[in-house]
Amino acid sequence: MNRTKPITGELLNLKNEIEGYAIEAGLDFFPQVFEVCDYDTINILAAQGGFPSRYPHWKFGMDYDQLSKGYTYGLQKIYEMVINTDPCYAYLLAANNWVDQKIVMAHVYGHNDFFKNNAWFANTNRKMMDVMANHGTKIRRYMEKYGHDNVETFIDKVLSLENLLDINELFETPELKRERRELAERQMAEEAKGGYLIDDRSAALKSFMRSKERSSRTDNVEGNENEDVLAEDMKLRTKDVLGYLINYAPIEEWQADIIGILREEAYYFLPQRLTKIMNEGWASYWHSRIMTERALDASEIIEFADKHAGVMYMSKKQINPYKIGIELMRDIEYRWNRGMFGKEYNECTDMEEKLHWDKKLGLGRQKIFEVRKTHNDISFIDEFLTPEFCERQQLFTYKYNPRTNRFEIDSKDFAAIKQKLLSQLTNFGQPIIEVTDGNFRNRKELLLEHTHYGVDLDAQYVDATLRNLHAIWKRPVNLATKYEDKEVVFHFDGKEFKTLDS
Amino acid sequence: MDHPIKRDHARFRKIVKGKVRENLRKYVSEGSQIVPKGTDKFTIPMPSIDIPRFRFGDKSQGGMGQGQGEPGDPVDGQQDPNGQPGQGEAGEGEGNKELDVELSLDELARILGEELALPNIEPKGKKSLQSTVDRYTNIGTTGPDSLRHLRRTYKQALKRQIAMDTYDPQNPSVVPIRRDFRYRAADTKVEMQNAAVVIYMMDVSGSMGDEQKEIVRTESFWINLWLKSQYKDIEVRYIIHDATAKEVDENTFFRTRESGGTLISSAYNLCKEIIEKDYNPNEWNIYPFHFSDGDNWSAEDTKICLDLLDNFIFPVSNVFCYGQVESRYGSGQFYKDLVAKYGEDNEKLILSKIKNKDGILDSIKEFLGKGK
Numbered sequence: 001m002n003r004t005k006p007i008t009g010e011l012l013n014l015k016n017e018i019e020g021y022a023i024e025a026g027l028d029f030f031p032q033v034f035e036v037c038d039y040d041t042i043n044i045l046a047a048q049g050g051f052p053s054r055y056p057h058w059k060f061g062m063d064y065d066q067l068s069k070g071y072t073y074g075l076q077k078i079y080e081m082v083i084n085t086d087p088c089y090a091y092l093l094a095a096n097n098w099v100d101q102k103i104v105m106a107h108v109y110g111h112n113d114f115f116k117n118n119a120w121f122a123n124t125n126r127k128m129m130d131v132m133a134n135h136g137t138k139i140r141r142y143m144e145k146y147g148h149d150n151v152e153t154f155i156d157k158v159l160s161l162e163n164l165l166d167i168n169e170l171f172e173t174p175e176l177k178r179e180r181r182e183l184a185e186r187q188m189a190e191e192a193k194g195g196y197l198i199d200d201r202s203a204a205l206k207s208f209m210r211s212k213e214r215s216s217r218t219d220n221v222e223g224n225e226n227e228d229v230l231a232e233d234m235k236l237r238t239k240d241v242l243g244y245l246i247n248y249a250p251i252e253e254w255q256a257d258i259i260g261i262l263r264e265e266a267y268y269f270l271p272q273r274l275t276k277i278m279n280e281g282w283a284s285y286w287h288s289r290i291m292t293e294r295a296l297d298a299s300e301i302i303e304f305a306d307k308h309a310g311v312m313y314m315s316k317k318q319i320n321p322y323k324i325g326i327e328l329m330r331d332i333e334y335r336w337n338r339g340m341f342g343k344e345y346n347e348c349t350d351m352e353e354k355l356h357w358d359k360k361l362g363l364g365r366q367k368i369f370e371v372r373k374t375h376n377d378i379s380f381i382d383e384f385l386t387p388e389f390c391e392r393q394q395l396f397t398y399k400y401n402p403r404t405n406r407f408e409i410d411s412k413d414f415a416a417i418k419q420k421l422l423s424q425l426t427n428f429g430q431p432i433i434e435v436t437d438g439n440f441r442n443r444k445e446l447l448l449e450h451t452h453y454g455v456d457l458d459a460q461y462v463d464a465t466l467r468n469l470h471a472i473w474k475r476p477v478n479l480a481t482k483y484e485d486k487e488v489v490f491h492f493d494g495k496e497f498k499t500l501d502s
Numbered sequence: 503m504d505h506p507i508k509r510d511h512a513r514f515r516k517i518v519k520g521k522v523r524e525n526l527r528k529y530v531s532e533g534s535q536i537v538p539k540g541t542d543k544f545t546i547p548m549p550s551i552d553i554p555r556f557r558f559g560d561k562s563q564g565g566m567g568q569g570q571g572e573p574g575d576p577v578d579g580q581q582d583p584n585g586q587p588g589q590g591e592a593g594e595g596e597g598n599k600e601l602d603v604e605l606s607l608d609e610l611a612r613i614l615g616e617e618l619a620l621p622n623i624e625p626k627g628k629k630s631l632q633s634t635v636d637r638y639t640n641i642g643t644t645g646p647d648s649l650r651h652l653r654r655t656y657k658q659a660l661k662r663q664i665a666m667d668t669y670d671p672q673n674p675s676v677v678p679i680r681r682d683f684r685y686r687a688a689d690t691k692v693e694m695q696n697a698a699v700v701i702y703m704m705d706v707s708g709s710m711g712d713e714q715k716e717i718v719r720t721e722s723f724w725i726n727l728w729l730k731s732q733y734k735d736i737e738v739r740y741i742i743h744d745a746t747a748k749e750v751d752e753n754t755f756f757r758t759r760e761s762g763g764t765l766i767s768s769a770y771n772l773c774k775e776i777i778e779k780d781y782n783p784n785e786w787n788i789y790p791f792h793f794s795d796g797d798n799w800s801a802e803d804t805k806i807c808l809d810l811l812d813n814f815i816f817p818v819s820n821v822f823c824y825g826q827v828e829s830r831y832g833s834g835q836f837y838k839d840l841v842a843k844y845g846e847d848n849e850k851l852i853l854s855k856i857k858n859k860d861g862i863l864d865s866i867k868e869f870l871g872k873g874k
Contacts (some may be wrong), residue, residue, distance in 0.1 A: 003505065044507045052508070056518055062551060137505075156535030159553045316567040316577045323568065398577045399564030407577040409840045410564065420566050431556050464554030479556075 003044070004035040004052075004091055011036065011092075015105060021294045022109040026369070027286065029112035030126070031087035034105065036094045042078050043067040045091055049269065050083040051132045055261070056141035057155055080104040084115040084272070086126035099303040106290040110283030117373050118278070121172055121341040122273040128268055135261045142254050154255055158242070159467035163430045165266055166239035167274065173347050239434040242266070243446070248438050249472050259472075273428040274376045281325015282372050284311065288326065313392075317407075321420075324393070328380070331389050333364035334373060378425045385421070423453060433459055433479070446473045447489075450481035457481055459490075466492040517551060562599065611731030636688040645685025654684035698733040698787040699780075700726065701773050704755065705794035706789075707744040707764040713859075714827040718793045719756045721825065721862050728870055729789065739776055743769035745799070749776065766798050767806040774814050783818035790815060793825045796834035804839050816850040821850045823869045 007015060015034055022029065037045070047063035048054045071077060077098055082090040088109040092101060115121050125131055143151045238244050242263040246256050272279065291304055312323045335341055339359030348354050371380065390412070397420040399410045413418070426432070432451040440447035444468070450457060462479055469477045469492075476493035478500065483490075489500040543588055559643050579863045592668060641654055659678035663669040669676070704710075704718055730736050740755035741747055747768035750758065773790055781788055815822055844851050854868040855861070 041505075044505055047507060056506065056510055056513075058510055058514040058551070059553070060507055061512070061514035064507050064511050065514060156553060160555055162553075163555050163557075314568040316569045316571070317565065319566045321570055393568060394570060395566065395568055395573065396573075397564060400771055404576075407564070409567075409571050409573050409575045409577060411573055417566065420564070424566065431558060433556055450556070458557050458559040461554050461557050465556050468554065 003041040004037040007034045007036055007092070010109075011101060014101060016272070018102065018105045018109065018290065018295060020290065021106070021290045022113075022286070024294075025286065025290065027109055027113040028117060029088065029109055030085075030116050032112055033087050033089050034108075035089070036092045036093055039071055039077075040068070042081060042091055042093050043071060045081045046078050050089075051129060053129075053133040053136050055136045056143065057152065059159070074277075080108060083129070084110045084121060084124055084126070085129050086116075088112040089129070090114065090484050097303075099300045100307065102295050102300075103287050103291060103307055106295060107283045107287035107358075109288035109290075109470045111279060113286075114275070114279050114282050114372055118271070118275060118376075119374055120170060120274050121374050122172060124268055124271055131268075132259065132265070135265065138261065139258065142253055143259065146254060151254075151258070154258060155262070156258050157468040157471050160242055161245075161472075162262060162266050164239065164241035164433055165270055165430075166243075166427075166434075167270065167428070169240050169243070169267060170270060237434050237436050241433070241435055244435045244438070245472055250474055251472060255472075270428065274378075276374065276375045277321040277325040277328075277425075278375060278380050279325070280322045281327075281329045284322050284326040285329045309455055317396070327393055329368055329371075330387065331386070332384050333368050335364075336367035337362055337364035339363070341359070344388075378422060379408045381390075381418065381421050381425065385414075385418050390414050390417050423455075431455075436480075440478055443475070445476045445478060448477070448479045450479060452482040456483050459483065462490050463492070463497045466490060466497065470494055514551070526732050545609070549635050553683070553806075611727050614679075615728065615731070634821065635651070635691050637691055638686045638688050640687040640689045642685050642687030643681070643683070645687060649686045651684045651686050655682055658682040658684055696733055696787060697735060697737075697785060698729060698789065699737040699739065700729060700789045700791065701739045701741065701776060702755065703741040703743065703769040703773060703790065703792040705764055705766070705769075705792075705797075706742045706758055707762055707797065709764075709795050709797055710827070711829060714795060714829050717827050717856055717859060717862060718825075720859070721793075721856070721865060722791070724862070724866050725791065725869065726867070741769050741772050741776075747772040763799050764794070764797055766792075766794065767803050767810060769806055770810040770815065774810060777814075777818055788819040789821065789823070790819050791823045791825065791828060794836060795829035796826045796836040796838075798836050798839075804836065807836075808839070808843055811851075819850070821852055822850060822874070823854070825854045825856055825865055825869070827856050828858070 011034070014191075015032070019032065020177065043064055045052065046067055046231075047060050054060055067078070078093065079096055080090060080092050082088065088108075088111075090104075092104055096104065115124075139155075240263075242259050245251070246259050246263070249256075251259075288308065291308075296304055312326070313320060314323055337360075338357055339345065339361040340354075340357050345354070345357060348357070371384070375383070391414075395417050396412045397410045397416050398407050400406075401408045432453075433448050434451075435446065436449045437447040438444070448469075457479075462481075464477060466477050476491060478492075479490045481488060481490065491498055491500045509516060517626060573578075593706060638649070655678050656676060659676045660669065660684040662679075662682060663676060702718075702722055704715070706715075726736075726738060738752070740750050740752060742750055742758055743764075743766070744762040745765045745768065750771065769792065776782070777788060798807070809821065822835070826834060828834070834855075837855065840851065840853060846853065852869050852872065854863045854865040
């Protein structure tokens with residue numbers, strides 16, 4: 001499909017110009033590729049998470065439907081899409097005006113730098129474009145073989161569990177896993193043999209000893225030792241529910257493969273969900289700097305200000321990650337430039353002195369580069385949100401008032417705001433749910449536990465989701481949680497949804 | 503080749519429309535779900551397909567905002583769970599979106615027709631109703647620029663230049679001036695169409711409760727919808743009756759609460775008058791519908807009704823439809839009388855019993871299923 005075209009002529013010159021400013025600013029990015037496309041194509045790309053090719057599924061069609069309608073009725077417009085790949089691809093809307101294109105390019109270099117440097121992206125697959133296309137091919141083949149409806153129905157069920165991820169998995173690599181397993185085995189072996197405390201055996205001997213170990217473990221004890229080991233394994237707690245299902249659910253190979261595919265894609269997008277505020281803040285910070293300091297022509301100022309203000313729109317209903325992100329980045333730079341941090345500053349009680357505090361350290365730039373490398377949204381907010389900042393940004397929390405049947409401003413208190421923000425960001429805004437037992441009640445039932453932090457789950461959704469989980473697990477499934485201040489276990493056995501008496 | 507997402511999109515539309523189809527019964531019995539928008543666009547508020555996930559209950563959660571205000575001030579509007587579309591993070595928005603699927607009336611009627619396997623109506627009589635249609639087939643010397651006919655304008659200019667001998671074949675530039683301009687112009691054509699009229703008669707005597715009227719209202723909405731898809735112009739007249747009958751407007755037809763005895767013949771008489779006055783049976787397709795709970799005042803009146811049907815209404819109408827709504831008070835006698843006289847299967851008469859809201863669709867199918 002030739003729906004997107006590489007940029008040429010003026011735009012290419014513009015790219016080279018902006019790229020120069022980005023390098024000058026110290027941004028460190030993957031090679032950047034810009035392509036232009038029409039609004040329909042950008043809607044398609046957006047519906048597919050930025051990728052030109054995905055597996056066939058109606059949800060992409062649904063998102064496309066909504067984006068297209070939104071565009072047609074002038075409700076929203078997507079200026080650009082940028083994907084975390086190496087080289088980094090970004091799509092520009094052909095209909096953007098000149099100033100838009102400038103802003104967007106500068107913004108994209110910010111994202112690109114963030115993708116490359118932020119720790120949470122360290123293990124993302126930068127060749128995801130190919131991976132996604134391969135996933136599409138695989139699933140299309142399964143559909144041919146096992147029936148479109150059949151496969152689609154299964155995908156629907158898996159998507160239902162797509163948000164049950166363990167963020168620590170982002171740092172799991174096969175090597176790490178193997179090393180850890182080997183370490184555990186070695187320790188076990190050492191304990192059993194009374195310990196080779198100084199390990200000077202050759203590698204060949206070690207591996208021989210280990211295989212001996214294993215075979216003796218399974219040979220010596222008659223009967224279903226293997227199953228016991230499996231049963232032991234199944235008691236492992238994990239938040240990586242999809243991974244757990246691949247290993248232990250009684251499913252066919254193609255189904256396990258599909259779970260694997262969807263799981264891989266979900267983990268690919270996870271870092272972006274963990275760093276929304278930072279990522280947008282960082283990109284906005286840089287488009288603002290590059291534009292105002294270098295790229296803007298005097299005649300374009302008003303246009304730029306208008307567009308920039310549109311992006312920074314503050315809403316009473318939800319916080320705008322672009323706005324909070326950029327302001328917090330600027331705040332950090334300002335504070336570190338003036339040395340407004342550390343013991344001395346924090347313990348100072350003279351407000352006047354604090355306000356005019358300036359140690360002329362000039363560490364701001366260095367600090368924000370460091371922040372973009374090591375933090376995610378939670379640690380970012382936890383560490384850098386200050387009472388002064390909340391007040392300046394007019395942040396507040398709101399809640400539902402059942403008496404007036406409306407949402408009302410609840411508090412402008414720093415602690416409350418921080419608490420609310422953090423709880424919204426905890427576990428990327430999803431309930432913390434982990435598998436705790438694959439042999440619950442000794443009946444091969446699956447038990448999930450929800451860690452309750454003050455907000456109940458939506459019971460209707462629990463019902464529907466458990467049904468989907470049951471279709472994969474095939475034995476009864478359970479979810480332990482707190483509901484209306486009571487400890488409950490929701491239970492679905494294939495026929496009815498009920499709460500278990502404990 | 504089209505992008506593969508078009509297939510996903512088509513699939514989605516199919517599922518959504520499948521929803522309309524599967525749940526059509528529900529929509530029909532809750533006629534209020536269908537919201538007219540503009541003249542012929544309807545939106546059906548319909549949830550987008552929501553993949554269930556473990557998620558937090560909505561309202562206890564509250565949220566965060568930015569802006570002026572003091573504790574206790576309302577936060578305008580509802581919380582929007584879907585952030586603005588950002589970069590590379592589509593597919594992240596969760597929450598229950600309401601999706602308006604816009605269906606034109608035609609589309610809705612088509613779905614209804616498919617669902618109920620309704621045959622197209624074969625109009626009787628010749629096309630007699632005149633209507634005018636504008637078609638741009640003519641050329642004029644005045645008009646808006648958007649309708650300017652470039653080729654004709656150019657030709658005109660060329661002709662003029664040749665006539666004035668200002669055309670130079672060596673330098674063939676043709677410059678149109680004001681009076682060379684030609685514009686597409688409309689020709690008004692008369693087209694003939696089938697004309698149809700629906701006459702709804704409803705019993706509003708004391709025994710017809712709100713629920714019964716609601717059934718009649720919903721059913722007539724769908725009947726209108728179908729007939730409108732079959733005839734370009736359709737007239738609808740409404741008659742209500744208890745012991746006497748009167749013609750009313752649509753609003754009154756659905757809202758009135760009358761009481762008293764029932765003389766069905768009064769309605770049939772009025773129906774006859776209306777037809778005689780306004781609708782020549784040779785030119786019009788006439789559809790009288792009568793809804794009642796089947797309670798007539800007396801056997802004599804029933805006899806008058808049957809005479810009216812035989813001698814006037816049957817001969818002039820395409821088909822006469824009688825729908826009997828079940829009511830706690832009604833005896834349902836009139837239905838029996840009709841069956842006794844004409845049998846269940848009669849060319850000119852369609853009978854239907856409507857038990858409750860769920861019976862509406864079946865009833866529509868009975869009325870319209872014959873393609874008359």
